[in-house]
Amino acid sequence: MKILITGGAGFIGSRLARALLDRGSLAGHPIDRLVLADQVAPRAELAADGRVETRVGVLAAQCEALAADGFDGVFHLASAVSGECEADFDLGLRSNLDTTRALLDALRGTARAGRPPARLVFSSSVAVFGPDPSKPLPEQVGDDTLPAPKTSYGTHKLMCEHLIADYSRKGFIDGRSARLMTVTVRPGRPNGAASSFFSGIVREPLAGVESICPVGPEVSHPLTSAARTVEGLIAVYEASIEALGGRLALNLPAVNATVAQMLDALEAVAGKAVRDRVRFVRDETIAGIVANWPRGATAARAARLGLRADADFQTIIRRYIDDCRAAGDDAALKGLA
């Protein structure tokens, strides 16, 4: 079978590609071809695999060509991120809404050609949820919490969820939307996103660098590892619609943790000296944005697929440390005693 990952060179896309290549099959069929589409080239180790084909460029411009491929399955991860969408409203709509629609129309050709509709997993986001004057957020958002996005990014994700459900209802694709939780620990540099500190307060101290936490220790958030996220995307792909409980988007599992609990976990895993590299310096702008985010999430439908959150935040930290060691990234861990 032939699989496409949009955003295939990204943080989650790369890990998903690695997982699919290691499995070798998906929903019982061997993966003959794995196309990684992204604005940048994928990691060399992925590109070196004989099954991998790379398509570098803006996704919107690639969709017409992708239509000719006749994909059996698609993981649609490519997206302009929250900060980009807030900074450039039109770019956000083009990158997230228009590009998704162009992709769906490209895939629709498969069903038109008389073959089974392409199966598609869409990476939606916990960002579809927000507080509203008519409906405050519950302490934990569930699969059936009323979405009320407070960012353009969350708005686009929600609109695409429903567009995908409608393309699916018409038989043009076989689409499913999974809402990703905040993935930690993201490697690399702080990226200016309001959520950046959720990774930063672990990543920087482990690298021996001081980190500023811009919100109070009482702030709570639904967190997940990259590994659990990839596992969730694959499970949602492989599940029947009956097992999924329909076409409405479902939450992926999360560890709901406060900043204080995150730092306790960091101390337990890496010691007090590492924890002490985190300083609290309140940033009213970031704190204001984060105050509109869910403090936690449940994932009842994902649980019925057998999906589980990481055991706790210590586990998430240990996964990150293991990943750095496996990658031979000594610099990332030079703060460890």
Place this chain on the structure above:
Amino acid sequence: MKILITGGAGFIGSRLARALLDRGSLAGHPIDRLVLADQVAPRAELAADGRVETRVGVLAAQCEALAADGFDGVFHLASAVSGECEADFDLGLRSNLDTTRALLDALRGTARAGRPPARLVFSSSVAVFGPDPSKPLPEQVGDDTLPAPKTSYGTHKLMCEHLIADYSRKGFIDGRSARLMTVTVRPGRPNGAASSFFSGIVREPLAGVESICPVGPEVSHPLTSAARTVEGLIAVYEASIEALGGRLALNLPAVNATVAQMLDALEAVAGKAVRDRVRFVRDETIAGIVANWPRGATAARAARLGLRADADFQTIIRRYIDDCRAAGDDAALKGLA
């Protein structure tokens, strides 16, 4: 002030135009100019008013020109209807999603020009609600019931609600979305829409014509008169965002009635001979579609604006009879003794 009604020649648009011209003002400001945009010309009596300007043509093609108008307020009613969207998927997306976005971008120029953002009321629909395997419909859908559209029409309405909320959050427009209930009694001929019979089983018998009811007498639905709908649109325009309870769409009030109750009301208002012109001949296709529709609705936020449903279905029928009499439409009432 300068007001635009898209769909200004339609069933609700015409009545809204009449109501605005009769009031002469909106939100405390005199209406100097009322632009009626539609694919067909508005009623002669509306066009004859010195304040009215008509724009005939496809709305998408008009948006660029509309941008130059600098509207203070807009009622966006134009839409491809449910049946059209199911028959032509791409036309539905163009007519409902793309055209709404083009209109929003046209209005955005007003805010860019340094004037207050144009206020916009969007006519969403009870069609955003549907049953889902993960979430059955409650007996009555409320403002905060999780939408799960089961038609492309309902999908587009829901997507536009969120697009409008996001344009509003950015300060580009001042948008509000009101979900219209099924308006009865629509005058004219049966139109092939699955909901057509909700009007037909009253309209045809009153005109002395037999009517077929394609669903059982136990089927229940949220119904409203055109007058209450127009009243609701105006109230949603005039309300502050605080009074509205935020930017999320709100339900307009409805009379929740079964087909049996509708026919009892018809008999009470017009006599047994009129009621007896309705015959039950089940149509499995229509019954299947209607089974996915809400059986009733509540409207808590609208109630806080002082909006009320019609007193009962008899009142809705009497309004229709009064409208026919006022229009001198004897043929519509020739079934009355």
